[in-house]
Amino acid sequence: MGSGGDEEDEEAEISNFSKQEKQISVIKSFKGATFRLKGATSRLRGATSRLKSPTSRLKGSTSRLKGSTSKLKGSTSKLKGSTSKLKGATSKLKGATSKLKGATSKLRGSTSKLKGSTSRLINLGLTQ
Numbered sequence: 001m002g003s004g005g006d007e008e009d010e011e012a013e014i015s016n017f018s019k020q021e022k023q024i025s026v027i028k029s030f031k032g033a034t035f036r037l038k039g040a041t042s043r044l045r046g047a048t049s050r051l052k053s054p055t056s057r058l059k060g061s062t063s064r065l066k067g068s069t070s071k072l073k074g075s076t077s078k079l080k081g082s083t084s085k086l087k088g089a090t091s092k093l094k095g096a097t098s099k100l101k102g103a104t105s106k107l108r109g110s111t112s113k114l115k116g117s118t119s120r121l122i123n124l125g126l127t128q
Helices: 001-125
Strands: none
Touching: none
């Protein structure tokens, strides 16, 4: 009966040793994961630190872009007004051009009549 008890103690010891090995393996694995996590956290802090300056510049650029957009809207509005005025002026110019054509035509007629009158006057002068 004594030998049976020794075997049980030995099996219990082996089982206990096996459990301890598993615990040690889990602890080592946990330590490795913790170490890698610390490294990743450190790299993340560095990246975050390096991002601060570009983020600040981006905010400034965005602010300037908003200002430029506002100015562009104002300029576009002024351009629309100017375009409208230009259309009106173009329309008036067309009307004036049309009147000028009519006047030019009348002037040609008058010039032609003047030539005829001048010619008759000259002929009268020569005959006298």
